[in-house]
Amino acid sequence: MRLYINNKKEMGRIAPEIYGHFSEHLGRCIYEGIYVGEDSAIPNEKGMRCDVVQALKEIQVPVLRWPGGCFADEYHWKDGIGPKEKRKRMVNTHWGGVVEDNSFGTHEFFELAKQLGCKTYVNGNVGSGTVQEMSEWVEYMTFNGVSPMADLRKENGQEEPWRVDYFGVGNENWGCGGNMRPSYYADLYRRYQTYVRVYDPKKPIQKICGGANVADYHWTKTVLDTCFDHTPEALHGFMDGLSLHYYVHPEGWEVKGSATEFDEEVWYKTLSKALYMEELVERHGAIMDQYDPEKKIGMVVDEWGTWYTVEPGTNPGFLYQQNTVRDALVAGITLNIFNKHCDRVKMACLAQMVNVLQSVLLTEGDQMIKTPTYHVFHQYRYHQGATLLSSSLVDEKEVGCGEWKVPEVTEAVSEDEEGFITITLNHLATDEEAFVDVSLAEGGYKVMEATVVGGEMHAHNTFEEPEAVTEKPFDNYTEKAYGKGLSLTLPPSSVTLLRLQKIGD
Numbered sequence: 001m002r003l004y005i006n007n008k009k010e011m012g013r014i015a016p017e018i019y020g021h022f023s024e025h026l027g028r029c030i031y032e033g034i035y036v037g038e039d040s041a042i043p044n045e046k047g048m049r050c051d052v053v054q055a056l057k058e059i060q061v062p063v064l065r066w067p068g069g070c071f072a073d074e075y076h077w078k079d080g081i082g083p084k085e086k087r088k089r090m091v092n093t094h095w096g097g098v099v100e101d102n103s104f105g106t107h108e109f110f111e112l113a114k115q116l117g118c119k120t121y122v123n124g125n126v127g128s129g130t131v132q133e134m135s136e137w138v139e140y141m142t143f144n145g146v147s148p149m150a151d152l153r154k155e156n157g158q159e160e161p162w163r164v165d166y167f168g169v170g171n172e173n174w175g176c177g178g179n180m181r182p183s184y185y186a187d188l189y190r191r192y193q194t195y196v197r198v199y200d201p202k203k204p205i206q207k208i209c210g211g212a213n214v215a216d217y218h219w220t221k222t223v224l225d226t227c228f229d230h231t232p233e234a235l236h237g238f239m240d241g242l243s244l245h246y247y248v249h250p251e252g253w254e255v256k257g258s259a260t261e262f263d264e265e266v267w268y269k270t271l272s273k274a275l276y277m278e279e280l281v282e283r284h285g286a287i288m289d290q291y292d293p294e295k296k297i298g299m300v301v302d303e304w305g306t307w308y309t310v311e312p313g314t315n316p317g318f319l320y321q322q323n324t325v326r327d328a329l330v331a332g333i334t335l336n337i338f339n340k341h342c343d344r345v346k347m348a349c350l351a352q353m354v355n356v357l358q359s360v361l362l363t364e365g366d367q368m369i370k371t372p373t374y375h376v377f378h379q380y381r382y383h384q385g386a387t388l389l390s391s392s393l394v395d396e397k398e399v400g401c402g403e404w405k406v407p408e409v410t411e412a413v414s415e416d417e418e419g420f421i422t423i424t425l426n427h428l429a430t431d432e433e434a435f436v437d438v439s440l441a442e443g444g445y446k447v448m449e450a451t452v453v454g455g456e457m458h459a460h461n462t463f464e465e466p467e468a469v470t471e472k473p474f475d476n477y478t479e480k481a482y483g484k485g486l487s488l489t490l491p492p493s494s495v496t497l498l499r500l501q502k503i504g505d
């Protein structure tokens with residue numbers, strides 16, 4: 001097969017936020033996974049685990065969404081401010097029925113974002129909260145003057161307002177966020193977003209409207225129809241993003257399937273379901289194009305990833321699952337799709353960051369391991385903020401098992417500000433190598449870095465064997481004369497990164 005890269009044809013900027021993450025008050029994501037409290041024996045900075053923060057900095061987390069998820073629509077932010085001993089203890093009814101002591105609240109979230117050096121995406125409560133509550137939260141976080149909420153923030157030790165980069169007006173309001181119908185939610189969106197005040201025009205808050213579940217195109221259409229009354233001018237300051245949620249359940253929502261025990265057919269079924277993201281982005285995108293042809297509203301895929309049956313013996317409400325080479329491929333395939341649709345997809349958040357669903361990190365007591373998905377995010381970090389280049393695969397065959405057929409390889413290519421080219425390739429077949437002949441429209445490049453993440457399809461990291469799957473050097477390539485391209489041999493079930501630089505640089 002041939003990979004043709006037209007490095008003279010730029011296709012748009014890849015928003016760094018496509019590489020975003022999601023942290024909910026769910027299971028051991030926030031508590032134990034990220035936040036252990038200042039008195040913990042686990043090394044921490046202001047309660048945040050140092051090992052976790054350090055690992056996350058290495059993948060350059062661009063944006064973090066919090067506090068949910070379903071949790072967001074029953075979160076009352078005032079419960080999570082002020083002296084910790086006085087904070088309300090409540091039941092986390094959505095997730096495991098455990099006690100939520102609110103020790104991680106607004107101040108802690110901004111401290112975490114500061115330590116990570118990332119943008120902030122706060123998700124408000126429409127399902128069970130009032131307009132006043134939402135409006136006061138925004139005032140508390142962002143107003144830099146004299147006002148009841150700004151004064152309260154100062155009393156609680158934070159003089160300066162924080163920066164809220166994105167604010168979500170509800171979550172999954174078609175389901176856990178209130179079981180609403182789209183026109184009803186859209187009317188509420190119109191109302192609630194009015195009071196998400198931008199107090200400092202130099203620090204605008206991007207407003208994210210709650211979008212569809214999977215292929216619910218009716219939701220997308222009705223919400224946009226109700227919100228815009230067909231006047232594109234209405235867009236300004238009204239809606240900056242529309243969300244989309246899609247999880248890969250290999251065996252469907254009811255059964256889901258094991259994270260580590262699966263056969264070849266389920267491998268291909270899972271990857272085929274990951275590839276379905278492209279159809280979702282294109283079809284929801286086509287509806288958005290009708291209302292917003294200039295693509296001012298970003299598609300925000302703020303929940304995506306694999307969702308399996310929980311690990312045996314763990315709380316079913318905690319959604320704790322292992323992560324294999326299969327997850328590395330799901331991550332690589334999905335991120336390449338987002339890269340290739342960077343004209344519309346402006347943010348995406350993997351669900352979830354630590355110990356929940358397709359996590360990049362898993363913890364157990366004071367131990368932490370990086371998952372195969374982590375290593376893919378590390379490879380792909382070079383795409384953040386780079387310019388997508390035109391690229392296509394030619395003469396590619398299909399691989400698969402039974403009815404589940406997938407392309408052998410998927411790819412995305414970008415060029416960064418320094419002129420380095422990044423190529424990311426996913427090889428989906430489990431049983432044979434793939435030969436790829438890469439050519440560049442304008443030659444003169446050599447390989448400066450090449451790594452691969454892969455292995456046997458079930459391979460995964462454990463606390464006993466934390467480095468079974470890591471990012472390893474890749475050297476199975478030859479360079480063509482005059483730097484016109486490469487010949488690659490990709491190992492089965494693998495994600496490969498190649499970085500090219502101009503010869504002579």
Ligand code: AHR
Pocket residue numbers: 024068069070071171172303351352357
């Ligand atoms: O990520 C887990 C849950 O999945 C989120 O809380 C919810 O928004 C979605 O249904």
